[in-house]
Amino acid sequence: MSTTLRDPREIIREEMVMQRPILRLLEEGPLTVPEIADKLGHPTDEVVFWVMGMRRYGHVVEVDDADDDGYFRYANAHQEVAS
Amino acid sequence: MDYDVLVIGSGIGGMESSIKLGDMGYKVLLVEKEASVGGRMILLSKVFPTLDCASCISGPKMSSTINHPNITTKTYSEVMGIERASDGAFRATVKEKSTFVDWAACTGCSDCQTACTVAVPDEFNSDLVARRAAYIAFPQAVPKKAVITRAGTSPCIDNCPAGIKAHGYVSLIRSGKFEEAFQLVLDATPLVGTLGRACYAPCESECTRGDLEATIPIRRLKRFAADRHYAEMDGPGIERPATNGKSVAIVGSGPAGLTAAWQLARLGYQVRIHEAEEQPGGFLRHALPAYRLPQAVVEQDIANVTALGVEIVTSSSVHDLEALRAEGYDAVLLATGTPRATALGVPGEEADGVLAGLDFLRQVRVSDAPDLAGKRVVVVGGGNVAMDTARTARRLGALEVRVAYRRGREEMPAHAAEVDDAEREGVSFEFLVAPVSVVSDPTGAVTGLRCQRMQLGQADSSGRRRPEPVAGSEFVIPCEAVFSAIGMAPDPTPFASLAGAESGSRIAVDPTTLQTEVPYLFAAGDVTSGATDITRAIGAGRRAAYMIDRWVQGRELGHFPALDDLLGVVDKAEVLARQKSHTRREPITADTVLSPAPEDFGELEPPMTEAEALAGAGGCLDCGICSECQECVSACPADAIRFDKREVTSEITVGAVVVSTGYKLFAADLKPEYGYGTYANVITGMQMDRLLAPTRPFNTVLRPGDGKVPERIAYVSCTGSRDKTSGNPLCSKVCCMYSVKQNQLIMGALPLADVTMHYMDIRAAGKRYNEFYEQAKDMGAVYIKGRVAKITEKDNGDLILRYEDIENGGAIVEAEYDLVVLAVGIQPNHEVEKLFTGERLGLDEYFYVAEPDDDLQPGRTDIPGVFVAGTAAGVKDIVDSILHAGAAVAQVAAHLEHVNHDRATVAAEVLA
DSSP states (O other): OOSSOOOHHHHHHTHHHHHHHHHHHHTTOOBOHHHHHHHHTOOHHHHHHHHHHHHHTTSEEEESSOOTTSBOEEEETTSOOOO | OOEEEEEEOOSHHHHHHHHHHHHTTOOEEEEOSSSSSOTTGGGSSEETTTTEEHHHHHHHHHHHHHHOTTEEEEOSEEEEEEEEOTTSOEEEEEEEOOOSBOTTTOOOOOHHHHHOOOEEEOGGGTTSSEEESEEOSOTTOSSOOOEEOBOSBOHHHHTOTTOOOHHHHHHHHHTTOHHHHHHHHHTTOSOHHHHHHHOOOHHHHTOGGGGTTOOOOHHHHHHHHHHHHHHHOSSOSSOOOOOOSOEEEEEOOSHHHHHHHHHHHHTTOEEEEEOSSSSSOTHHHHTSOTTTSOHHHHHHHHHHHHTTTOEEEOSOOOOOHHHHHTTTOSEEEEOOOOOEEOOOOSTTTTSBTEEEHHHHHHHHHHSOOOOOTTOEEEEEOOSHHHHHHHHHHHHTTOSEEEEEESSOGGGOSSOHHHHHHHHHTTOEEEESEEEEEEEEOTTSBEEEEEEEEEEEEEEOTTSSEEEEEOTTOOEEEEOSEEEEOSOEEOOOGGGTTSTTTEETTEEOOOTTTOBOSSTTEEEOTHHHHSSOOHHHHHHHHHHHHHHHHHHHTTOOOOOOHHHHSOOOBOOHHHHHHTSSOOOOOOOOOOOOOOOSSOOOOOOOSOOOOHHHHHHHHTTOOOTTBSOOOOHHHHHOTTOOBOTTOOOEEEEEEEEEEEEOOOEEEOOGGGOGGGOBTTBTTEEEHHHHHHHHSTTOSSSSSOOTTTOBOOSEEEEEEEETSSBGGGTBOSOOSSHHHHHHHHHHHHHHHOTTOEEEEEESOOOOOSTTHHHHHHHHHHHTOEEEESOEEEEEEOTTSOEEEEEEEGGGTTEEEEEEESEEEEEEOEEEOGGGGGSBSSSOOOBOTTSSBOOTTTTTSTTBOSSTTEEEOGGGGSOOOHHHHHHHHHHHHHHHHHHHHHHHHHHHHHHHHHHO
């Protein structure tokens, strides 16, 4: 994991730019934070900020319970997703 | 006396004090700096040791506070200062910060925050998640009203003479709202595509990002929005408004005239523009070369205007403004620009081959371009017109183009980029030379320009050093064409006969209203100011339309809010200081290819790709915080957004003051050995309380580092308390018990999680506190005595705690966890030190508000009439804060009754 965390304000500000790429990824189906991070090429701690900001304002929603590794999957809230 | 008591701070101590005093019949003013009452308690998950819901306890108190008939609550307000008046009362200055929302209309629906395009850390969730610039403090806020966070006007907006909300459209573009970005610019001017290309972007020169690696490409982002819009639709994409039965004539169809027409048409005016040329657009069409501004773009922008019903009559010179008014117009706007080129004023300039740069550019745009193939050209002047002329001449095949300018390169009024580009296109420069005469052959054709060398003397009125001739330095530049671009002036013909209207070749106007001496006649743009630039002309056009509307409606003209009533500009240093570090972003620059021998007028600057636009806009630092994108205005169903709302400061007189300003939490990054701020999975106790609260920022307790449900959670007690190395030797009293509370809540929320607390001592002194601690142990929480020395991070984000295990022989042990919670301590709130002037509020040795006689007179400070309630006087849990507030209330009541009694006695003695 990164030991040079970026300033949270900077990461949070970028949520607005990252919303659309994340939603596009989730159109293919729900993903966990590490999966989103891997596909975007961004650190997981930054993706947590973006996904949680998007969750708060209704863009993504968690589906199911956490998997065996302890991760929730998040879905595009603007489309119907079969859980 | 305005109020009996001023209570500062609406945490549990402040609310309890206010309610009790109100119940006693005293008139209370409660001032809270946040937008909701409630302080920190409302943000907690539950309270110890009862595990009652914090919201359930706080909520009714918050409601009682705000609705109490004897309590006036000013939230989002600050006490700026308090001083004692001569009669013994206190005079306080209270600033009600602007919420930019009409709270009487706001329903708390949250639509504004859903629409907002600016994300900032949510202080009410301890920065674990984003909130929006438009926000409601938290779901249980009382009052539940929206606030828009505005630090001031962003420098890009502040520096735009057209008043275009650059920050707003940058913010919209990064959010993928491209059409909304176009519409935001369109709200100011129809010339969106034009500005996206030909504007000199004063916004960018003030962009704070420019102090890091490079400015945001603001102008090109505007072009991106315009290109997107025009690729999808013709016209503005808005409906034609209903007519208001009024009409305005506009003379001139340059940027000022077109912008004014656009604004007036949107207000329902019937507008007719008279344009002397055969085609509308003014300099946009007739002076700006197509490689900078393609004709098709000008036509797209002008189509926005005509789509609203504006009639443009071309080849229609107006020489008599009174006659024009007599046609029945309610008002007339003159916006004819500066069509007249300044002559060289040297012998021989009537020679064949001498032409004004403006006329040359116009010929190239609207008629046959002169044949310059193989010719040598001299352009006289150092402004942007001279650069356009020189670069255009290169495209027409001129063998050599030389710019002759009487000062040096640094003094050139042309924009540096234009000069550089001209040079890269093969234009050469003769600096410090001035024309003396035009040399011609016997047929009258130009053969050269006689010049003399200059040197720079003292600065003139423009601030630039005055060029002075060097004696005996004359020389001839051989050439076949001379283009003069040394200045432009208005054509005074239309207003020459109107008394008082003329000011030299310009028309005289009131600079604020743009009204002339002739009431029905307004003027805007270069005809009033001399040659400037597009943005200033657009700003003037907007202003003129606003003023004309007010004049026609019979209203006072006043000032133009869109340009005259901006919030103060944000300090760029403050913007940069909001972050501890800034990541370098690769600048988004235009890959413009310039040829040393350009051959055509094709547009030079390539358009932005969507990826470039998002990357470029994504670097915006949100200087003003709110971007003024207007999305909240569009979304608000109650029409409650008020960008023109301003803070209000008032003076109030009170009989007593209760200081209940609470505490500050220890900044955990001051213990770098624990890795807070460095390791994503090290959080504070307050952050864990938010994760456990019903209104939590995540869907459950998750690691911030990767969103994983933690299974091994460690607590580190006494972080920033009982610790002289961090400047706080005091026990914070609540950390042990809030940790034990969280231990229990975690085991309830995450039944599989192991919870371990590393402690120095467990301090559980309170009613049922120790039983609460024992209960946590019975539930499975593990308590290990010993100070944690260091935390390190593994590659997977797990954390290694190194500690001394005191109860097992003092061995140095390392243990691995998924998540570490630092039980941070409480510290005094130093803001209290600035409250009083004239008298100093005493503090104890640890900088809490001193209670000189706290054994017998709790709540009393060393200023008579000033009392303290809650943690402002020292660490306390919630129960003790409420008890302390009760004590303070009793002291306040005794003080007020004593004062009232004294006054009554004095009054009785006077009457006797």
